[in-house]
Structures are given as structure tokens and as C-alpha cells.
Amino acid sequence: MDITGALYILFKILIFPGLLFAVVIGLFLAGLDRKLLARMQKRVGPPLRQPLFDFLKLLGKETIVPHAANKTVYLAAPVVGFTALIVLALFIPVFGYSTFSGNGDLIVILYLLTIPAVALIVGGSSSGSPYAGIGISREMVTMMSYELPLVVVLLTVARKVGGSALCFSLGDIVSWQAENGCLAFHPAMIPALLAMLLVIPAEVGTQPFDVAEAETEICEGPLIEYSGAPLAVFKLNTAVKMFIMTALFANLFFGGIETGYVALDAVIMVAICALVTFFSMTLIHAVTARLKIEHLFKFYWTVVAGLAALSLILVWVGL
Amino acid sequence: MLKNAIAKSMSRSPWIYHVNTGSCNGCDIELVAVLTPRYDAERFGFKLSGTPRHADIVVISGPVTTQSKDRLVRTLAQVPEPKVVVTLGSCPQSGNVFKGSYSVEAPVEKFVHVDVAIAGCTPKPEAVIAGLYKAAEILQKKREAMTK
Numbered sequence: 261m262d263i264t265g266a267l268y269i270l271f272k273i274l275i276f277p278g279l280l281f282a283v284v285i286g287l288f289l290a291g292l293d294r295k296l297l298a299r300m301q302k303r304v305g306p307p308l309r310q311p312l313f314d315f316l317k318l319l320g321k322e323t324i325v326p327h328a329a330n331k332t333v334y335l336a337a338p339v340v341g342f343t344a345l346i347v348l349a350l351f352i353p354v355f356g357y358s359t360f361s362g363n364g365d366l367i368v369i370l371y372l373l374t375i376p377a378v379a380l381i382v383g384g385s386s387s388g389s390p391y392a393g394i395g396i397s398r399e400m401v402t403m404m405s406y407e408l409p410l411v412v413v414l415l416t417v418a419r420k421v422g423g424s425a426l427c428f429s430l431g432d433i434v435s436w437q438a439e440n441g442c443l444a445f446h447p448a449m450i451p452a453l454l455a456m457l458l459v460i461p462a463e464v465g466t467q468p469f470d471v472a473e474a475e476t477e478i479c480e481g482p483l484i485e486y487s488g489a490p491l492a493v494f495k496l497n498t499a500v501k502m503f504i505m506t507a508l509f510a511n512l513f514f515g516g517i518e519t520g521y522v523a524l525d526a527v528i529m530v531a532i533c534a535l536v537t538f539f540s541m542t543l544i545h546a547v548t549a550r551l552k553i554e555h556l557f558k559f560y561w562t563v564v565a566g567l568a569a570l571s572l573i574l575v576w577v578g579l
Numbered sequence: 580m581l582k583n584a585i586a587k588s589m590s591r592s593p594w595i596y597h598v599n600t601g602s603c604n605g606c607d608i609e610l611v612a613v614l615t616p617r618y619d620a621e622r623f624g625f626k627l628s629g630t631p632r633h634a635d636i637v638v639i640s641g642p643v644t645t646q647s648k649d650r651l652v653r654t655l656a657q658v659p660e661p662k663v664v665v666t667l668g669s670c671p672q673s674g675n676v677f678k679g680s681y682s683v684e685a686p687v688e689k690f691v692h693v694d695v696a697i698a699g700c701t702p703k704p705e706a707v708i709a710g711l712y713k714a715a716e717i718l719q720k721k722r723e724a725m726t727k
Contacts, residue, residue, distance in 0.1 A: 294621075304622040306621050307624075313591040314592045316584050317585065319585055320722055321659045322660040324657070478629075479629030479630040480628075480630065480633070483633075484630045484632065485632055487632040491633065
């Protein structure tokens, strides 16, 4: 490989669809969420840059490792989660423009999406706090709850795009939508779209689905013993996850509206991400209170999985 | 440059941890009132955290009963540096109406370093916000002194 090719790949990994872009947009979406929530509660609210301030402040704090903790695992867990998210960002195309693409990248995305949650579970359990113990057991149940509807939604999209061959390539899904219109405008896909909108807040962990990190109840659960830089990385993970999930949504359901200019595409995608953040996270957060873990499980395996399955059946019979 | 940015964001995102050391609950309610939509301390980045590990500002209310003194000292030891200690109300400063009681250890300055003292029984929410904002500025100065 020649030097310019290597530099171009490095640019992709570190700057444009990778590290810098994902972090900046993630922090922007997190700030937007907090600001809009405050405005809906008739508050002035924190500035848009608040998540950035939180991140920088936590970097400057002392890092305490508890006596009961396994130091290596405790410190490595947030970094593992963050790395998985950045790799994910490379798999998610900005409509037509992607770093890695292939035949089964939707399946790779599905597997990579579990790694940040697993990192949270492993990090929390290595801290040795009983609050973290409660938190990780809830996080595991949350994971089981949203995973089923998510898989069914992805299967629905694959069937709709690929027919009986099942298309699991995100690049092909986007280009199919460019020809046949956005999947959001196909009537059979509407229940799947709603299910995906409900999967996003559970995946990111915002109220009312933040049972694992319930701040007022079990003091942020798995994060309870974390302080300083590792906590900063965990907070950053949540912000980047917001971007990843909303961008995945944009590609799955609004893939067809690319203009051909990468910069303009990126702006359109960020706008869709912001809209999805508002409807799936901020709005639900503002009007609901936290669920109990058994209610969350029941809700996802009946209502959300039901919506996704309805869509799957409609697509399977050829609508 | 990063050092400056970190020091500056110290005062823009202070997280509060609240310790009740036998308070009558009056000051605690006023502290919560500061975080409600009417006074909205979140516009300065204030956030109530549930664990001392996430805290930047520790708010102490109550006259520090003998039972809670040891717990208070141990809780403060768990807060990562830099940290700022704020006393809320007259009780931790002087003991207020409980002064002279066999089970009250106030003033809290005897065993904890206090950075900001908000007086009043109970202090008005405006006074609480002013005190917390001052504490956030002290937090930034402490961070700058740490990296010098």
C-alpha cells in the first residue's frame, strides 16, 4: 500500500467517519438532549457544550481505584467500550460514504453494539460495590430486552431490501433506498420504525429505560465507584452511543436522500440524528418516569417486539 | 491548552454531593429547590450526584451529630481531588439552636476544612446559588494550583 492510501485510511479512522466526528457529534447530541429537555421543563438549561465541560472536568479529577477492585479490568473496561464504539462508527456509513463495507456488516454492527454494554457490566462488576452488582444485573436484563426487537427490526429491513436472499449489507440497503425511496415511507415498515425508535433509548440508557444506572435509586449503578478519567470515558461512551444509534436509524430508514456531496450528506445525517434524538430520547424522557426492571422487560418483549414482528410478517407476505 | 480547558470546565460543571448530618430537613429542601425549574442551577452545570466518587462540591447540612461525625469525615475522604466543601445553613457553622447539646459536634470547622459557608436558617435559594457559584470558582482555582 502506498503512503497516500495509508494516510487516507488514517484520516478516515481518526477524523471523518471515525474518532473525531463521532465524538464531536455525540457530544453535540448529548448537549442538545439536555438543552431541549430543560426547555420542555421551562428551564433555561445548561449550555450546548455542557457534555464537553463534564468530560474535560472529569479528565482533571483524581482517579480512585477501590481496594476491592481488580485494577486492570476496572481501568480497561471503559477503553474497550470506547474502542468498540469507534470501530462501529467506521461501519456506519454517512449515506453513500463508508470506511468498511461488506456483505454482512449489519451482523457485525449487531455484535459490536453489545460490547459497550458488556464493558459496562464487566467494569461495574470489577469495582466490587453492591450497588454496582444491582446495576449490572439490571443492565443484563435491559440488554436481553432490547436485543430481541433490534434483531427483528434488522431482519425486517434485510428481508424488505434483499427479498428472500436477505440483504445484510448496510451499503446495499442505502443504495436500495436511493432507488426505491426511503424505507420510512413504505407502509409495512412503519411498525419497525416505531420499534427502532423505542430501542434507541434503552440502548443508550436514557430515562425511562435507565433502570441500570438509576441515579436517584442506585446512584448510577455500575458507575458508582468510577471517578476521574475512566468515568469521563464512560460518559463519552454514552454520548457516542447516541450518535451511533441515531445514525444507524438514519441509514436504515432515511437512507435514500443522499445528495452526492459527502459534506452535505453529513449535515443532513446530523440533522436526522438530532430529530431522532429529540423524538426517541428527549420527548420520552420529559413525559415519563423511570420503569421498574420487570416492567421494562415486559414492555420490550410484548409491545416493542410485537411492533417489530408485525412489520416482519407484513414484509414476509410481500407488502 | 488542555490544562487551561480542564481548569475552566471545572467551574462550568460542578457536581454536588449532599451530606445530611442531622439537619432538620429545612436546608435540604432549599438545596433541592435550587435545582428545580424555578431556580434551575443546572444552567451553570450543577448536577446532584448520588455518590461521593462523582462529586466536586460536598454540601454539608445539619449541626453534625456525634453519630454522623465519623461518617462525614469518611465520606469526605472518598471524594476525588480537587474538591470543595460548602456548609449549608447556620447549623454546621455554629450549632445554631442546638449549640451546647451533648450530642452535637458543631462547628464543623473543628475537623473539616470548609471553603464556603452559606449562612441563614434557612438560607434563601438565591443565597444557596451564590454560595455554590463561589464554590465552583474556588474549585477552578484549586485545580489551577494543583497543576502549577
